[in-house]
Amino acid sequence: MTTDNKANAALDELERESGQHPTVGKQMADASADDLTYGDIVWAQFRKNTVSYYSLWFLGFLFFLAIFAPVISSDRPFIYGTAEGTSFPWFTSLFDRNFYENPVDVFFNLLMVAGPLSLCGFLLRIRNLRAGPLAKRARRRTMRKEGLLIVAAIAVSYMAILAMPSSSKYVIYTDMMDKAAEAGETVTAHFPLSRYTPRMTGFKSVDKPSSKHILGVDQSTRDVATRILYGTRISLTIGVIAVSIYVFIGILLGATAGFFGGRVDIAIQRVIEITMSVPTFFVILTLMAFVEQRSIFHIMLVIGVVRWTGVARLVRGEFLRLRKQDFVTAARALGYPSRRIIFEHILPNAVGPVLVAATFGVASAILVESTLSFLGLGDVTAPSWGQTIQEGYATGAWHLILAPGFAIFVTVSALNLVGEGLRDALDPKLRQ
Amino acid sequence: MSEPEVLLELRDLQTYFYTDIGVAQSVDGVSYHLRRGETLGVVGESGCGKSVTALSIMGLIPQPPGKIVGGSILFKGEDLTKASQGRMRELRGKSVSMIFQEPMTSLNPVYTVGNQIIEALVVHEPDVSAKDARARAIDMLNKVGIPSAEERIDQYPHEMSGGMLQRVMIAMSLICGPELLIADEPTTALDVTIQAQILELMNGLQRELGMSVLLITHDLGVVAETADQVVVMYGGRVAEHTDVHRLFERPAHPYTVALFRSLPDLSEGRDRLPTIPGMVPSAYEFPTGCRFRDRCAYANDRCAEQPPLVEIEPGHRVACHHSERLRNDLQHRPTG
Numbered sequence: 001m002t003t004d005n006k007a008n009a010a011l012d013e014l015e016r017e018s019g020q021h022p023t024v025g026k027q028m029a030d031a032s033a034d035d036l037t038y039g040d041i042v043w044a045q046f047r048k049n050t051v052s053y054y055s056l057w058f059l060g061f062l063f064f065l066a067i068f069a070p071v072i073s074s075d076r077p078f079i080y081g082t083a084e085g086t087s088f089p090w091f092t093s094l095f096d097r098n099f100y101e102n103p104v105d106v107f108f109n110l111l112m113v114a115g116p117l118s119l120c121g122f123l124l125r126i127r128n129l130r131a132g133p134l135a136k137r138a139r140r141r142t143m144r145k146e147g148l149l150i151v152a153a154i155a156v157s158y159m160a161i162l163a164m165p166s167s168s169k170y171v172i173y174t175d176m177m178d179k180a181a182e183a184g185e186t187v188t189a190h191f192p193l194s195r196y197t198p199r200m201t202g203f204k205s206v207d208k209p210s211s212k213h214i215l216g217v218d219q220s221t222r223d224v225a226t227r228i229l230y231g232t233r234i235s236l237t238i239g240v241i242a243v244s245i246y247v248f249i250g251i252l253l254g255a256t257a258g259f260f261g262g263r264v265d266i267a268i269q270r271v272i273e274i275t276m277s278v279p280t281f282f283v284i285l286t287l288m289a290f291v292e293q294r295s296i297f298h299i300m301l302v303i304g305v306v307r308w309t310g311v312a313r314l315v316r317g318e319f320l321r322l323r324k325q326d327f328v329t330a331a332r333a334l335g336y337p338s339r340r341i342i343f344e345h346i347l348p349n350a351v352g353p354v355l356v357a358a359t360f361g362v363a364s365a366i367l368v369e370s371t372l373s374f375l376g377l378g379d380v381t382a383p384s385w386g387q388t389i390q391e392g393y394a395t396g397a398w399h400l401i402l403a404p405g406f407a408i409f410v411t412v413s414a415l416n417l418v419g420e421g422l423r424d425a426l427d428p429k430l431r432q
Numbered sequence: 433m434s435e436p437e438v439l440l441e442l443r444d445l446q447t448y449f450y451t452d453i454g455v456a457q458s459v460d461g462v463s464y465h466l467r468r469g470e471t472l473g474v475v476g477e478s479g480c481g482k483s484v485t486a487l488s489i490m491g492l493i494p495q496p497p498g499k500i501v502g503g504s505i506l507f508k509g510e511d512l513t514k515a516s517q518g519r520m521r522e523l524r525g526k527s528v529s530m531i532f533q534e535p536m537t538s539l540n541p542v543y544t545v546g547n548q549i550i551e552a553l554v555v556h557e558p559d560v561s562a563k564d565a566r567a568r569a570i571d572m573l574n575k576v577g578i579p580s581a582e583e584r585i586d587q588y589p590h591e592m593s594g595g596m597l598q599r600v601m602i603a604m605s606l607i608c609g610p611e612l613l614i615a616d617e618p619t620t621a622l623d624v625t626i627q628a629q630i631l632e633l634m635n636g637l638q639r640e641l642g643m644s645v646l647l648i649t650h651d652l653g654v655v656a657e658t659a660d661q662v663v664v665m666y667g668g669r670v671a672e673h674t675d676v677h678r679l680f681e682r683p684a685h686p687y688t689v690a691l692f693r694s695l696p697d698l699s700e701g702r703d704r705l706p707t708i709p710g711m712v713p714s715a716y717e718f719p720t721g722c723r724f725r726d727r728c729a730y731a732n733d734r735c736a737e738q739p740p741l742v743e744i745e746p747g748h749r750v751a752c753h754h755s756e757r758l759r760n761d762l763q764h765r766p767t768g
Contacts, residue, residue: 038542038588135583135586138586262496325537326532326534326537326538327537327538327539327540327541329492329532329538330530330532330538330539330601330604331540332490332492332524333490333492333524333525333529333530333532333605334524334525334529334552334555334604334605335520335521335522335523335524335525335555335556336521336525336551336555337521340555345540348540348542348543349540349541349542
């Protein structure tokens with residue numbers, strides 16, 4: 001969502017700038033038209049690809065759903081008022097590790113609370129900056145700096161929340177309400193749209209879709225719709241973090257191999273080839289089988305340490321191409337140390353292909369996670385799309401296969417379409 | 433008037449490239465020196481080793497396959513061939529800088545020119561505050577003649593023309609006030625009018641900052657305009673070394689004479705420009721003895737022995753057995 005908005009803001013700004021001086025001399029107009037950053041060019045090109053563009057919006061929507069899942073579905077009422085007083089159980093539950101056991105959920109809850117606030121603040125700040133005297137590029141610099149500050153603040157508060165002990169009791173509010181009603185008390189309670197949580201059990205096993213459970217109930221007597229909704233959080237997290245891990249490893253090894261060449265290159269190339277010669281999926285299966293208490297973090301880590309070879313090769317190739325470029329020789333001639341040349345001069349020129357590979361990588365990581373869950377090697381405590389399909393496979397219930405299958409299909413397709421659009425947008429040959 | 437001190441001295445420098453097809457003796461026993469505040473022009477055809485010499489001075493020979501196998505490079509008395517990597521990094525950009533042939537590709541496309549100039553400064557002077565660094569970068573851009581430097585500083589390389597970029601490159605290499613600037617064909621990729629501007633700029637800056645310039649070029653016109661001393665290189669060796677007036681008036685090496693003959697002369701309505709017969713020999717298989725002898729009109733059996741670089745008159749060194757004969761001939765028949 002944030003990236004979406006930022007990109008939109010950038011484009012709005014662009015349009016405004018070009019439209020702002022219709023009367024000033026031609027030279028001025030030319031100068032502002034020329035004042036396009038690389039990001040502007042790529043974004044304008046990306047927008048031309050309608051399918052990819054709307055896929056990006058769809059991904060934004062998925063993130064929105066993932067972030068605001070508790071608003072749609074939670075068994076805690078927003079407001080719970082009895083004769084004894086009024087409480088806000090929904091809100092207090094958000095950062096309660098007894099209620100949301102999975103750290104991923106806590107993170108998304110934090111985003112839900114802090115995200116819109118900081119986004120509003122940030123947008124207001126951008127508006128102020130735009131009215132101010134700063135030139136476009138200086139403004140962008142300030143915006144980037146302040147954006148990073150917000151991200152850092154969110155990260156720090158996430159750590160703080162994880163470190164916080166929680167000792168609340170698990171209360172079932174619907175039962176409490178029933179009891180209170182029997183006792184003749186008046187209770188005011190406002191619940192989210194659906195009153196289920198992904199871990200709530202006790203419904204009729206393998207129930208067909210109905211008005212009570214719009215996507216039915218799975219074999220383990222849980223509401224499928226809620227599990228798919230919360231499963232979005234898990235899938236997106238696994239995709240993004242697993243890919244981040246292997247992009248990091250890949251860049252490190254690929255850059256070293258490509259930049260230094262010679263024996264270092266030969267050694268790293270052999271490591272890559274050996275890793276590639278082993279079918280990655282079986283390695284993942286084997287590694288997962290060794291883990292006793294499987295969590296989604298193990299899945300991310302295993303995908304990350306196994307799948308880096310593609311990125312490493314890509315980065316190595318880019319480095320081989322770029323290290324012969326004049327600007328690298330110029331950087332050496334100015335006495336820059338190798339580390340600086342690698343990470344600050346060559347790497348920014350090599351990120352394009354890596355970004356595309358990462359987008360496709362997120363899609364494939366989501367598929368791997370679903371497959372692992374389907375094979376029963378996933379995290380049983382986290383709601384996962386593959387797990388629901390597995391229950392459908394075990395019971396032969398079509399609705400347990402169709403809904404999560406569709407979720408996987410749509411997410412993976414959207415990611416692949418965005419990746420393709422990005423690849424085309426980054427390709428200067430396809431630019432008009 | 434005492435002579436200014438020698439800033440850079442090459443002594444019998446040998447840089448070879450060891451590749452699969454053999455050993456390329458790209459630079460084979462080059463000696464010359466450069467005084468403080470002087471401009472030394474190095475001329476020669478492509479592949480004669482002038483750029484490899486420059487890269488050897490900078491310590492930027494790709495290793496492997498390249499290697500400095502012999503000789504020494506004395507910069508202010510310090511032998512750069514024996515300097516550590518760290519020491520070389522310190523010197524590069526700070527004391528010795530280099531500008532390149534292609535300004536369009538010599539700047540990193542992802543950073544603004546200002547950031548690149550500031551980076552060059554901050555790497556060597558980490559204590560400079562961001563504000564000062566920016567002010568100095570703008571000042572430098574003004575010095576190299578970039579109009580409205582305050583706005584240009586935030587532009588990306590792709591928004592500038594080749595001439596502007598070469599000016600930026602010069603600003604970048606001069607921001608730390610180096611004592612020696614190596615310019616490797618700085619004007620070859622530019623328009624003729626821009627060439628003149630850049631040369632003029634370099635001359636002006638040299639006088640202003642009191643630095644020495646090692647100007648590598650294949651353009652004798654550029655040498656005539658800017659250089660004080662000239663080294664003519666052929667086949668990885670120095671053919672002739674003298675000051676620019678004497679070189680143009682009384683050349684003493686057949687190769688130098690041949691180079692002058694191949695310049696177009698508008699006063700004489702010739703149909704065809706005379707060329708030097710044959711090809712530049714490959715660095716992998718130089719002929720024994722004098723390396724020019726296969727293409728030289730004066731060559732005889734004596735040339736099988738390599739001619740030493742001898743001083744035929746004060747400040748004029750030539751490596752040819754036949755320089756006397758050549759000069760006698762030239763007195764009767766002026767060069768074209």
